[in-house]
Amino acid sequence: MNSLPNSMPPDVEDAARRTDSGEVEWPLDRAASAINALADARCVVLGLDMRRYDDGGGTWEIPWSDHSAGRKDLSDPDEARQAALDALERWNDSAPISPMWQGLEVWVLVTWNPEPDWEAAQAAVCSRLGVLKVAAPPRLKFGVAANVRDPIAGPLNGLRHRPTDATSGWYLWRGGEPSKDPAFFQPVHGSHLLTWCPDALPYLGLPPGWRFQVATGHEDIWEDTSLLGEG
Numbered sequence: 132m133n134s135l136p137n138s139m140p141p142d143v144e145d146a147a148r149r150t151d152s153g154e155v156e157w158p159l160d161r162a163a164s165a166i167n168a169l170a171d172a173r174c175v176v177l178g179l180d181m182r183r184y185d186d187g188g189g190t191w192e193i194p195w196s197d198h199s200a201g202r203k204d205l206s207d208p209d210e211a212r213q214a215a216l217d218a219l220e221r222w223n224d225s226a227p228i229s230p231m232w233q234g235l236e237v238w239v240l241v242t243w244n245p246e247p248d249w250e251a252a253q254a255a256v257c258s259r260l261g262v263l264k265v266a267a268p269p270r271l272k273f274g275v276a277a278n279v280r281d282p283i284a285g286p287l288n289g290l291r292h293r294p295t296d297a298t299s300g301w302y303l304w305r306g307g308e309p310s311k312d313p314a315f316f317q318p319v320h321g322s323h324l325l326t327w328c329p330d331a332l333p334y335l336g337l338p339p340g341w342r343f344q345v346a347t348g349h350e351d352i353w354e355d356t357s358l359l360g361e362g
Contacts, residue, residue, distance in 0.1 A: 134245065136172035138270050143168045154240055156182060162219055162239035169243050170212035173269065173325045177211070179218050180240040192240075195222060207326060215241075253336025260352060264336040267291075267299040267321060274316035276304035279328040286346035287330055292358050293339045300339050303331055 135144055135155065146161040157165045162179070169176055181193045196218035219239070249269070257264040267273075271294070278284040284305035294300035302309065302316055303324075309315055324331055334343045334352065340359045343352045 136169065136174060136245075138172045138268060139168045140164075148238070150240075154242070156238040156240040159222075159237040159239055162241070163216060165239075165241055166212060166215045166219070169241070170208045171270070171320070173208045175208050175211045175244040176215040177242045177244060179215060179222075180242075181222060182238045182240055183235045184238075185235075209326075211243075249332055249335070252333040256333050256352075257336050257338075260337075262338055262341070265294070265338040267294070267301060267335040269321035269324070271299040271321055272297055272318040273299050273321050273324065274302040275319040275324075275327070276302075276309065276315055277317070278305045279303050279331075281305065286344050286349065287328055288342070288344045289331055289334055290342040290355065290358055291337060291339045293360070299335070301335060303328060 135147065143157075143161065143164050146157055147155050147165065148157070149155055159181075166176055179195045181195045183191045185191070196215065253267075254264055279287065282305075285307065287303070287305055288309070289301055289303045292300040292302070298318075299321060301321075304315070319327075321335070324335075330345055334345070337343065337352070340354055340356050341352065342355050342358070343350070345351075
């Protein structure tokens with residue numbers, strides 16, 4: 132049984148319908164929103180099945196796409212998102228696939244790998260340090276340097292200012308102290324961090340006023356109250 136991500140928008144969640152077998156499906160006109168919401172939560176969409184139901188309770192189903200076929204790497208949510216959206220577009224271009232589908236509501240059964248468990252890893256780090264965990268949901272913006280995707284660039288660093296409604300307060304980069312170039316950090320949704328710098332994820336529950344630096348065989352976490360902007 133797939134669980135819907137906690138970060139799924141309420142309107143997309145409300146449009147979902149769970150079958151007796153625990154599978155989840157959406158009306159055809161909401162399927163693209165569902166695929167995007169799952170990918171934004173860093174879930175990997177594996178395939179789509181097209182379904183219709185007749186008045187007698189019968190179910191008609193067409194296995195429309197299976198993105199896992201022939202693929203060794205199922206870890207990229209954005210690659211899977213595009214494959215699913217392409218498959219949905221093929222259906223819309225070819226529908227109705229058969230006269231028996233004409234005039235009937237079509238539902239799209241979506242299967243996916245679950246979102247990563249950010250919460251448990253972050254809670255463990257905060258518990259070890261004896262600090263209160265402050266959530267940094269992936270829907271928020273993070274200041275991220277381009278070099279976080281390049282391990283050769285040096286250790287991974289993070290520091291956290293106070294969050295806002297739209298930003299997490301986190302800034303992430305590799306190497307020594309960050310550049311003062313205004314373009315060094317770019318605003319990025321946290322959902323990208325799973326593939327860009329997964330080593331940062333366990334530390335993102337640290338409260339404002341904390342920093343970390345990690346590399347192979349190295350971890351340093353410390354409080355830096357100057358980040359809070361208090362004299």
